[in-house]
Amino acid sequence: MLSVKQRFHEYFVSDSGKDFQDAIKLLFVQSPLDKKVRRRIKVIVSDANLVTIYFSERIEAFLALGRLMVAAKNAPFGLVKSKQALIAAGMEFDINVTVEELGFKLDTSSRGVPAVERLQDLTISLSLYGYRTLFIYMEDTFVVENEPFFGYMQKRFTYEDFVALGKTAKSVGIEIIPSILLIDDIKSLIKWPIYSSILQAPPNNEEKYDLFHRVILAVSEPLESKRIHINVGEKTHEYFVQKVYAKCSKYLGNMQIDRECFNSEIQSYSAHLKRVVDISRSLNIVPAFYTDSIEICPKEQSINRVKFPEDCNVDVDTETFIQLNEALGDSEIEFIHRNYASEESAFDKKIKLLGSLVDDDTFLKQKRKWSICLSLWSWNRFWVALYWSVNMMESGFTAALKNNIKHVYITAWSHDGSEISMASVEAALAFFSELVHTKNEQSSRSDVMQRVDESFKVLFRRPASFSDMLVACALDQPSEFPVGWGITNLAKWLTWEDPLTAHLNPQLAETNLITHYRILTDNLDTKISQFLRQLRMQGSEFDGIEYHPLSFPAALARFLHRKLTFYRIFSIAYSNNDKKQMAKLIGRRVDGTKLSEVSVLEDLLLCLSSLHSLHHKIWMLEFDPLGWAQIESRYGVLKIRLESTRKLIFSYLQDESAAVRELKSYFFQKAKIHTVEVFALPLFTWSQAAFLGPTE
Template identity: 25%
Template sequence: MKLQFEGNVSDLRAGIELLAKEIQFVEAQDGIPVLVESSSGTLEVGLDQGKGYIRYGHKHQFFRGLGLFVQHARKGLPFQHRETQQFDTVGPMFDLSRNAVLTLDSFKFMLRKMALMGMNTVMLYMEDTYEIGEEPYFGYMRGRYSPAELREIDDYADQFGIEAFPSIQTLAHLEEFLKWEPVKEYKDTKGALLVGDQKTDQLVERMIDAASAPFRSRKIHIGMDEAEELGRGKYLDLNGFTSRFDIMTAHLDKVLDIVRRRGLKPLMWSDMFLKFASTDGSEHYDTETQIPAEMASRIPKDVDMVYWDYVHTEREDYEKLIAKHRPLGCNLVFAGGVWVFNTFGVNYGLSLNATDIALQVCKEQGIREVYATMWGDDGMESNPYIALYGLQFYAEHAYATGKLDDAQLAERVKFCTGIDADAYLQLKYLDETPGAEPDNRKQSNPSKFLLYQDVLLGLFDKQIEGLDIAQHYAQLEQRIRSSRVQEAELDYIFEVPEKLCGVLKRKSEIGIALKQAYDAKDHDTLRHIAVEVLPQITEAVQALRAAHRTQWLRMFKPFGWEVIDIRYGGIVNRLDTASMRLLDYTEGRIGQIEELEQERLLYSSSNRFNQKGLGWCSYYYRMASPNVFFHVLNPF
């Protein structure tokens, strides 16, 4: 497609040139004339009698408009499109702290997709993955970004009118820094800073300076979520018992003083204040407990509170929880999620339902700033690329007044990402298996625990007994394979899911077959499994690992891949040991296989369809074995 822009596009030029290749157009004198004009805020795009126009209020809206123009003009028919942005700020939060640190090229790729979607912000969640000059152990061997790299990300984002800003931790969630012996002076507990200490205050000041300096934005997210262990380690030894609320508010005052003196605008997670107000001091989503006036009066009002909620699918829950925040008197921001957490796939069933309701309520309640978080819990086997459908969902909601049109959403997804919407949605079935609740509302993650569980120990075998999980993965493998388009730029993101299905169709139920054959003293079946089946699983695992390695090194810095590599090695080695044990038994060298003598118990509950649906496990080491991976005498 040939286009000829008319009007002042000097400030847009760099972004136009970057997106020209992305959506395949060229600028030419004989191209379709497109008049570019600023407007009061409404985005208007159209084509009539061979002439086009893009009228926009903010820089980022132009690039959404450019994408909409090319998308519709390709059809060769006149059109008019008008929309008003419903949120002032919308964009993703990339988790850059759970091993998967996006390369600069990968980050830029995501920014181009965001620009086409019309997003205008990106939050970089960095616990210790940015450099602090006087702290060599901060982010050591973790793929941390240099100041130059962060400036390059910021410069690239700015070309599209996207505001990039840091999200750091100034209280808890600092396990990966505090694990180092040379920095023990900063440590209260395993992950929380020793607040009230002068050296800690100086560290926090350096954190804020180092994280904020590379960015144009004056915004900074100071974290402070999930700090339940605050004041219960070294702080307790030094100061005696002090309420967590008193400790946290005193520390918050210090952090905000640092931020104010630098002219920064702070945000923080709100969950700890909700927990302090709850009956037992720990419930984040208690819709009945109200924040007392005395507590609210002690919380500064010049920090934006970020209410995060990834799980609710009922309007009433969001309405109550938003109302619960109101006594704080702070500007309220919302953070939902695209569920790539603790899985190889994306829980689109839960993500889209929760997002749809949450954003509807946010619009009604006057919340003007929303984020889509993509956490990488427990090492990040997944990736933000397969969450692009979810990001598009957020973007379309941000420009829609009513319910989203599925067909229009699918058309936008295909245009902006090059991948069919249905191909993305197939990935939810990596975890939405037989036995899971509809839309996987309870976040079951069998794609992970069935891969990592040991075939001789069968920790999750009772969970899946009788559910025909192997057949589910065999069918899903075929559906993913048939949906792939080799020439598509992003086709490679389906290689790992396809090969994972190739493993799980063989491995998911093999432990059940082993136990049944062993109990029946069926030596022929046991020998067949040892000689034929387990080697086939090993071969499939090795193919999966190779695909996963290629994908990781294409998307992320290498730091952190060693963790996944070790996990794959564990699977292969345990399959080898299982083969040896089976042959030793069937050939009479041992009288029993003790692992198969053990009764199989449910992993999660006495009721298989319990509060976690099919089953959920948060940590690899608990999936792989019930035995000790590490032992900490003092967890603080």
């Protein structure tokens, strides 16, 4: 409780004096856990100054405390408290516990390694939302004894970091579970010659197993972990499965395989997984695997990357699944179904199929625990696709309830620099908790949304409501689609693409995106101004407005408005050979003399500088400084390209042949990259941005 009091000091008073006498007392009563009885948290207002919380498990007490803190923040009573006033404030309630474990998985291996203090704050907020588990995904972002090049030149969690984090987490009822890769799948190791020989050896190399043992020990010992999540990556999968599948199917038609060949060849994969399990069990740690680690699909692509329904849905090689499951032995293992984009019906069908494959073996069935992992859609974005994520959370959790799965997790993946706003991640986490703890036959999305609006400001200490955070999702909203459907990662593409060789911008030239981003900027600025005005009316001030969760999306929308405006004016002026307009873009007259007003390009560069400065401040608050260079290099490239564009336009106005030739090359061919239907996905990738050929 001390950790909560320190983080939320304004909600608590000291244990003596007049403030203590007037304060509401909390009495926690723990009842024995009876698995035969449906678990329920019951909070009763006993009298005007006493609230009694009945709970079974430690994390339930913190969930109830979180609800009480939210009620206290919005309480209608004043100095005079009564039993009726406390009840009216929402301090008497029941919570039906529908899951045994609510967990969150955080990616720390994309340059964004959170500061330990921020992780400690996160665990406290998670506990008040009822999260029982925090998975920390780490490829090489931790120290391994006698391995100085493991995670070299980046932030690494030390033994002491893990001890401090584990202590805080344990105090609020949260278990920290390391999530790691097999040695072959840690891509960064290939940079260091010291690992060249071990990486060239087959996966079942003894030296490699020894390193894996020490890796598990490095993360589990200081955290006192009893479980570990082991990710089977692409390299391991390709070595053991894809080549075997190709070998045993290439002479047969209709995607059939030679079963005798396949059963023989796949045994090496079975032995490898069994060895990994044995290493974990030797340390008294229960391993967890994604189910697609032991699924075989009748396709040659990587089944370990099940992101879309067509990859590996219900078309699973059941015989091989049974074979691999049996080969893992009678050790306790957790299998995690993950679903990032499949429809509820398809996901439900797959869960039932895999569950049925172990039903016949009563002994092994008792040794396997099933769980579900969903995604927040934070990968390769500035802002979580909250609308899409809400849909996936609802369908995924419904599938869990249908199949009586009691362990439910949510993942925030990052990508190449961790540009995702952690405030938007927290908003999604708040929704998922309220969904899980509010879900019943009578509840609706609006009921859940109301609870999130009430709790998000309080438990994550963010000066914005969940509804405000939804508004910022328009960063990625194409104007052709209604808000809430298929929000892409559009803002990231438009931000970093080259100002002259832009390929996405021309596709959207005829849309209303310029107006869209101007309106979004105004809307977000208005919300921030309203917040500041309310504070001033209360006689308070807010230091560090740049840390308001809407400040970054507002700055980004402002920059995109300026950037799209520049490109529109520039492309039209060049096409019409309007040198006067081109000169005005860079603050010049056609004769080269300067204009007095700030030019469009100068304004764009100022916006870029402001965005860069703001992004840097937010990053340093959330993450370790070592990862910032990855993002700053993008700002540097964009700034140089904009400045060189200014010089190019000036040279073009002087009729310099080189400038004429260079500009002509940029506008020589216009190509259609993709159809607008691609925006129906929550993100699009480089492979989808393939040129379909020149347009008329």
